[in-house]
Amino acid sequence: MSARLLKHGAPSPVLVTAIREAALTGLLVVVLAVPFLGLKIENAGNGLLLETRWPAAFIAVGLAMGGRVLLVLGREWWHRPAVFDRFPGTVFLSERPLWGLGMAGILLALFLPLLLPNRYAIDTATTLLIYVMLGWGLNIVVGLAGLLDLGYVAFYAVGAYSYALLSLYFDYSFWLCLPLAGLLAALFGILLGFPVLRLRGDYLAIVTLGFGEIIRVVLTNWNTLTHGSQGISGIPRPSFFGLPFGVAVEGGPVTFSAFFGIAHDPLHRVIFLYYLILVLALGTNAFTLRIRRLPIGRAWEALREDETACRALGLDPTTIKLSAFAIGAMFAGLAGSFFAARQGFVSPESFAFLESAIILAIVVLGGMGSQTGVVVAAFVLVVLPEWFRDFVEYRMFLFGAAMVAVMLWRPQGLLSHRAPTLRLSPGPAPPH
Amino acid sequence: MQITDQTPSTPPLLEVEHVSMRFGGLVAINDLSFTATARRITAIIGPNGAGKTTLFNCLTGFYRPGVGRMTLHHPVRGPVRLERLEGFRVAREAGVARTFQNIRLFPRMSVLENLIVAQHHVLMRASVCTIAGLLGLSRYRRAEAHAVGKARHWLERVGLVAHADREAGTLPYGDQRRLEIARALCTDPLLLCLDEPAAGLDPRESQDLNRLLRSLRAEGVTILLIEHDMSVVMEISDKVVVLDHGQKIAVGPPAAIRTNPAVIRAYLGEEEDEPLPPEITGAIGEEGKAHG
Structure with missing residues (x-):
């Protein structure tokens, strides 16, 4: 939704968009942070005690809003309309680099x-x-x-x-x-x-x-x-094709290290x-x-x-x-x-x-x-x-x-490209 | 073209006798008998819900009819009773291939791969249960080259050779229809059952389809065709079987079907028994008599 605002909305300067999105983000984080971070239930021997940690909630809200502003500004700077658009749905990596x-x-x-x-x-x-x-x-x-x-x-x-x-x-x-x-x-x-x-x-x-x-x-x-x-x-x-990896023992089987004439090292195994x-x-x-x-x-x-x-x-x-x-x-x-x-x-x-x-x-x-x-x-x-x-x-x-x-x-997975198992014409894949 | 099943030189390839198929209380096909002449195009028409697709599903092993016989006169194996074959064996052992009303391709596989999968049995035999294939023996590679050759042949025939390496699901609708027909042809069918192949095609594509079906007939493929597009039916079929509510109401050459009153009634709706007001009866009296 935010991407659409930026693309098609009224001619709003970046800063306005940034503030608006940051406000929305802040609101969301307030809803989440108050119960999750702001309130804490302590077990106080004979009952439960409600403790408050407002500074932590404030910090979370601040971080999220600041992050959102940076994200909006960074997006503008990259000349990218939306973060999500940077990952096309079809071919991520072509076959050759893969x-x-x-x-x-x-x-x-x-x-x-x-x-x-x-x-x-x-x-x-x-x-x-x-x-x-x-x-x-x-x-x-x-x-x-x-x-x-x-x-x-x-x-x-x-x-x-x-x-x-x-x-x-x-x-x-x-x-x-x-x-x-x-x-x-x-x-x-x-x-x-x-x-x-x-x-x-x-x-x-x-x-x-x-x-x-x-x-x-x-x-x-x-x-x-x-x-x-x-x-x-x-x-x-x-065993290493019949040669055990243990320490060589007198009268025991020939070990890997003994066979190859090297010092015993547990790393070998x-x-x-x-x-x-x-x-x-x-x-x-x-x-x-x-x-x-x-x-x-x-x-x-x-x-x-x-x-x-x-x-x-x-x-x-x-x-x-x-x-x-x-x-x-x-x-x-x-x-x-x-x-x-x-x-x-x-x-x-x-x-x-x-x-x-x-x-x-x-x-x-x-x-x-x-x-x-x-x-x-x-x-x-x-x-x-x-x-x-x-x-x-x-x-x-x-x-x-x-x-x-x-x-x-990437709902289709990180690498979802499927190459045909055989081709009629040699050469690179036609554009999908 | 005036070819009926009485023509002595062309024996029936498919004989359907007294087939009935019911789903619970619903009778989808009721005591249906007809024949499909070898090397001819037999069209099956009828209003929606007449039982056309159900008939195809019976013929191709998806349903087993409760009553009746469906015999395919195989030139090598002799008569094959379709209703006795396990579903997936119909294509292999009787040589009956089909397409679907709602296209069923393998959308994420390439066009060529779709056609290669259709030749599974030949390739499976050549790969000796995968072992010769795993070892990359020349016998398997030859078989694969042959399969690719056959696929290329049918792609050329339906005009898709340029798209052979594309993902089948990305083709336009008309191309997907033709690809499905090409895939069915890769199984070397004796009887090709096409379920509404012209649906959604524009007039030019529809003409191309007519040409293709005619040339297939000339090469000896027997075609069973479900179609709503009357221009296709009238132009290319040799015989038309008309179904309504699971019953055969008419059979004959297209020209005769066109004027058959029972068929017209089935398509345009039956005149109700309910008496109409006299002023209306009077107004349409002339027409009503003509239908008689």
């Missing part, structure tokens, strides 16, 4: 352990990559096939517990369990897929949400198998895990990019666009949906077994609904179907909160503010 961005990101990821050889940075990067991989996996289900899945973390849990249980009861190694975890998760994906074949949109979301909770509740309560909420600890760490998840995540990405160009990938997208038209063209929605669920779940399973191997400990707590919500937020924020968008969004949602750990009280606030901002400016 491709360059991707390559730069991969290079950076490859050399990160050399650039930042400290445990904290590599651990954070590993966590980021787990979420990137989960985001890429969910992108197949939500972004490509258009099936809103709120219980994706269930497959992550299946993968993690597959490795934990197989190693606990059968002493299987990580490298054997990794593909098994992927297969088991895919199987659960199909298992979930069958009952929800007829459901779409909101109904599908609710059932998948329920499925996620079922898995978590089963893991919590099946004490004899899963040790319930205590979780499973002492999960063996993955951290770096190895980092590269392992990097390979898994990039594999997921390569698979998705490739399968998008194959009939099954196009069928997923066609199903997202119009299921009725798919049926009329002879595409079988059942197999298309099940394959999307299965393949999406498989990647979550792989990520899950990596997670179990990295932590050495799994408990149902790690697979709460919040995790599903974060993964879905990564996909939606990134721009449904955009692979690069997932990385950017995962960075925003996983690494930034890590950096702002000092402002821990404000984390959720910033999280919410970021989500609101994206929904206002």
